[in-house]
Amino acid sequence: MKLQGKNILVTGGAGFIGSHIVESLLAKGARVTVLDNLQFGRKENLRAVLSDIVFVEGDILDNALLARLMPGMDAVSHQAAQLEILLATSNPLWDLQVNTIGTINILEAAKAAGVEKVVNASSACVYGQKNGATRENDGRHPNWTYGVSKLASEEYCRIYNDSKGLPTVSLRYAIVYGEREWYRRALPIFLKRTIDGRPPVVFGDGRQYRDFIHVSDIVALHDRCLESDAANGLSLNASTGKGVSIAELAALVSRLFHTGEVITENLPEGGVSQLVTDKKRNTDELKSMILDPGEAERLLGWNAVIPLEEGLRREYEWARANPGRWDSIRYTDSK
Numbered sequence: 001m002k003l004q005g006k007n008i009l010v011t012g013g014a015g016f017i018g019s020h021i022v023e024s025l026l027a028k029g030a031r032v033t034v035l036d037n038l039q040f041g042r043k044e045n046l047r048a049v050l051s052d053i054v055f056v057e058g059d060i061l062d063n064a065l066l067a068r069l070m071p072g073m074d075a076v077s078h079q080a081a082q083l084e085i086l087l088a089t090s091n092p093l094w095d096l097q098v099n100t101i102g103t104i105n106i107l108e109a110a111k112a113a114g115v116e117k118v119v120n121a122s123s124a125c126v127y128g129q130k131n132g133a134t135r136e137n138d139g140r141h142p143n144w145t146y147g148v149s150k151l152a153s154e155e156y157c158r159i160y161n162d163s164k165g166l167p168t169v170s171l172r173y174a175i176v177y178g179e180r181e182w183y184r185r186a187l188p189i190f191l192k193r194t195i196d197g198r199p200p201v202v203f204g205d206g207r208q209y210r211d212f213i214h215v216s217d218i219v220a221l222h223d224r225c226l227e228s229d230a231a232n233g234l235s236l237n238a239s240t241g242k243g244v245s246i247a248e249l250a251a252l253v254s255r256l257f258h259t260g261e262v263i264t265e266n267l268p269e270g271g272v273s274q275l276v277t278d279k280k281r282n283t284d285e286l287k288s289m290i291l292d293p294g295e296a297e298r299l300l301g302w303n304a305v306i307p308l309e310e311g312l313r314r315e316y317e318w319a320r321a322n323p324g325r326w327d328s329i330r331y332t333d334s335k
């Protein structure tokens with residue numbers, strides 16, 4: 001699909017990743033409608049483009065609203081979700097409603113309106129614990145309820161593609177970072193402490209390996225999934241294939257931004273930090289989350305191009321220019 005002149009609905013478009021997708025689609029000449037309930041996202045993320053889009057404050061659980069919005073859309077970029085691990089763990093029903101039933105609502109409305117393509121945001125969390133670079137067919141055993149709701153949502157997408165005549169692609173994002181990232185995870189906490197003149201704090205030995213991908217690389221892959229039909233019906237890893245431990249990440253931040261020696265806090269999983277205000281450590285953490293991006297490269301000619309150091313500098317500069325954005329960690333303990 002050529003994006004020029006196409007009508008595209010971006011759910012969750014006021015969020016971190018969605019807002020970057022909106023900007024990219026506009027730059028390619030698409031007409032964009034954003035649907036977001038602003039529970040986790042912010043209109044401020046869309047500040048630069050607000051006059052160029054239609055913004056609808058509303059919920060993907062509101063089927064009457066979806067039935068009104070969907071006719072005339074050529075494609076849907078489905079980014080809306082709840083992704084708080086602690087909330088998904090304490091309230092799995094709510095997590096399932098937003099992430100899975102919300103996705104079914106989008107698929108049903110899109111099918112009824114004759115939409116040509118849905119690109120769905122899935123997650124590396126569908127795999128659970130794996131060793132080394134994980135491929136798409138390596139088996140999925142999520143450790144968190146969030147991974148279950150995301151896995152179910154991508155399976156619904158596949159069925160709508162295979163049996164209901166609605167082309168879909170799901171992308172299993174690794175750890176996405178970059179400008180407008182929300183404040184709760186290790187990297188923004190490291191960067192925020194750096195900006196405040198303090199060294200990063202690592203909980204425990206920091207030997208959890210993660211695959212960090214810059215948001216602009218995710219957007220490039222996302223757009224290619226809209227433009228090409230080569231990945232229809234599939235779930236693809238959206239990743240770099242490179243593992244970096246949390247301890248290495250902290251050391252890199254410290255080296256790049258001259259913050260001094262990294263501090264270690266012996267915080268058990270589920271514990272509340274003494275050093276990072278309001279930070280609760282996740283439970284059931286994975287030892288390793290590294291995804292092989294080879295299939296996306298083979299099918300779509302895409303690979304991640306932003307080196308980690310470059311991406312960190314971009315996020316750091318953005319955070320410095322937007323001092324209010326990372327004031328406090330907010331946990332949403334209920335809907």
Ligand SMILES: NC(=O)c1ccc[n+]([C@@H]2O[C@H](COP(=O)([O-])OP(=O)(O)OC[C@H]3O[C@@H](n4cnc5c(N)ncnc54)[C@H](O)[C@@H]3O)[C@@H](O)[C@H]2O)c1
Pocket residue numbers: 011012013014015016017018035036037038039040041042058059060061078079080081082083098102121122123124172173174175176177182
């Ligand atoms: N950030 C990552 O590292 C990462 C990794 C894997 C997968 N993902 C997936 O990528 C997508 C975007 O994540 P993000 O990091 O930009 O998070 P985000 O919280 O910044 O964006 C999600 C957006 O969805 C909106 N939303 C939530 N529930 C909604 C509802 N019921 N109706 C309408 N809007 C609703 C929120 O207000 C928010 O703006 C999500 O589907 C997430 O599961 C993200």
